[in-house]
Amino acid sequence: MEWVETSRFERFGMLQVSRVAASIQPSATLAAAARAKQLQASGVRIRDFSLGEPDFPTPEHICEAARQAMVAGKTRYTQASGTPELRAAVASHYRATYGLAVTPDQVLISNGAKHSLHNALSASLNPGDEVIIPTPYWVSYSDLVAMTGAVPVLVPTTMEDGFRLNPQALRAAITPRTKLLLLNAPSNPTGAVYSRAQLEALAKVVLKADLSVISDEIYEQLMFDGREPVCFATLHPDLPARTLTVSGVSKTYAMTGWRIGWTVGPASLIKAMGNVQSQQTSNPCSISQAAAVAAITGDQQCVEMMRNTFQQRRDLVCRLLNAIPGITCPIPDGAFYAFFNITGLFGKTVAGKLITNSVSFCDGALETAHVCLVPGSAFGAEGFARLSFATSPEEIEAGVAQLAEWLRQG
Numbered sequence: 001m002e003w004v005e006t007s008r009f010e011r012f013g014m015l016q017v018s019r020v021a022a023s024i025q026p027s028a029t030l031a032a033a034a035r036a037k038q039l040q041a042s043g044v045r046i047r048d049f050s051l052g053e054p055d056f057p058t059p060e061h062i063c064e065a066a067r068q069a070m071v072a073g074k075t076r077y078t079q080a081s082g083t084p085e086l087r088a089a090v091a092s093h094y095r096a097t098y099g100l101a102v103t104p105d106q107v108l109i110s111n112g113a114k115h116s117l118h119n120a121l122s123a124s125l126n127p128g129d130e131v132i133i134p135t136p137y138w139v140s141y142s143d144l145v146a147m148t149g150a151v152p153v154l155v156p157t158t159m160e161d162g163f164r165l166n167p168q169a170l171r172a173a174i175t176p177r178t179k180l181l182l183l184n185a186p187s188n189p190t191g192a193v194y195s196r197a198q199l200e201a202l203a204k205v206v207l208k209a210d211l212s213v214i215s216d217e218i219y220e221q222l223m224f225d226g227r228e229p230v231c232f233a234t235l236h237p238d239l240p241a242r243t244l245t246v247s248g249v250s251k252t253y254a255m256t257g258w259r260i261g262w263t264v265g266p267a268s269l270i271k272a273m274g275n276v277q278s279q280q281t282s283n284p285c286s287i288s289q290a291a292a293v294a295a296i297t298g299d300q301q302c303v304e305m306m307r308n309t310f311q312q313r314r315d316l317v318c319r320l321l322n323a324i325p326g327i328t329c330p331i332p333d334g335a336f337y338a339f340f341n342i343t344g345l346f347g348k349t350v351a352g353k354l355i356t357n358s359v360s361f362c363d364g365a366l367e368t369a370h371v372c373l374v375p376g377s378a379f380g381a382e383g384f385a386r387l388s389f390a391t392s393p394e395e396i397e398a399g400v401a402q403l404a405e406w407l408r409q410g
């Protein structure tokens with residue numbers, strides 16, 4: 001046996017990283033959190049605002065459903081595309097919430113919304129296709145697109161425009177190679193939300209140019225000030241045939257670790273994605289699927305409680321950040337991130353370090369103020385930093401006070 005192994009290595013040489021794998025960046029948010037943990041391990045108390053996950057425990061009735069699933073022996077492979085119960089529950093959610101006619105064969109359950117996005121992109125893109133991504137954008141989009149051999153086309157939006165893509169900018173970015181628009185609202189990192197009219201204007205351009213859409217609606221239930229979520233696919237009768245809607249339980253039900261996301265779309269494409277998934281991961285965790293059924297079909301008061309709490313924290317964090325000279329924090333309409341402008345601090349020397357961009361700002365904030373943020377450059381938007389307010393008011397008050405104190409040293 002040993003002889004066989006040796007001769008194989010001689011034939012193929014050392015294992016080398018493929019071009020695709022070598023081109024992929026590690027997730028910037030996970031990298032920031034890892035640096036914070038490193039400092040913490042050396043005894044420094046870090047206020048960590050880098051990760052996008054609710055700090056609430058998963059509601060008890062959902063955990064109980066998981067325990068019952070285990071006791072009932074739901075511990076085996078399920079259908080690769082998800083259990084009939086969960087696919088039916090997701091289909092009902094779209095019918096009840098948005099009036100979108102969805103049947104279970106139009107739903108694919110995956111290992112978190114990130115996996116859903118990967119499957120959606122792999123099943124609908126060919127090398128060389130162009131994908132329009134408004135920036136600032138969620139860190140994983142461009143790498144997920146690049147993994148398919150397609151080309152991410154980044155289209156900037158501005159703080160003044162509420163970080164919303166407008167129809168003119170969309171139209172201007174379209175080329176004969178454009179295949180897809182990748183939309184995300186409420187947005188990570190900006191919290192931007194579109195009105196129905198604004199989405200309809202984008203839908204018109206999409207239909208005229210014969211594009212497809214992936215609409216990442218993972219923060220659909222986290223809209224503030226009484227705003228109602230809008231599902232992009234419902235905006236025109238021709239949209240369901242060309243739209244893949246991605247969402248999941250991670251953010252709505254504080255279930256990031258359970259890894260359940262889904263895609264809703266045309267049955268033929270969902271079937272193709274299911275085929276990919278069946279060769280790739282098989283089914284998502286059977287116990288998590290049972291828990292997700294309980295989350296979607298159970299009492300929704302927990303969602304309202306978390307949404308109200310996030311809204312109070314949003315108000316707190318925006319008030320505190322806007323009181324710091326050099327920082328401008330627009331008010332996010334959804335999700336749980338403050339994406340604030342720091343260009344007023346550029347050229348300033350703080351505690352002996354010159355702030356020139358979002359990375360030097362976040363480095364200084366971490367090393368000196370012991371506050372962990374993610375630089376805007378990671379989201380394709382220099383001049384900003386992201387603070388996740390999915391944490392306690394005490395932590396927010398202490399962290400922003402440390403930031404203010406550090407900046408006063410300039």
Ligand SMILES: Cc1ncc(COP(=O)(O)O)c(C=O)c1O
Nearest residue numbers: 052112113114138188248250261
């Ligand atoms: C915009 C957006 N889409 C998708 C995801 C992935 O969600 P999941 O944890 O279900 O994979 C995230 C998580 O941070 C996100 O912010």
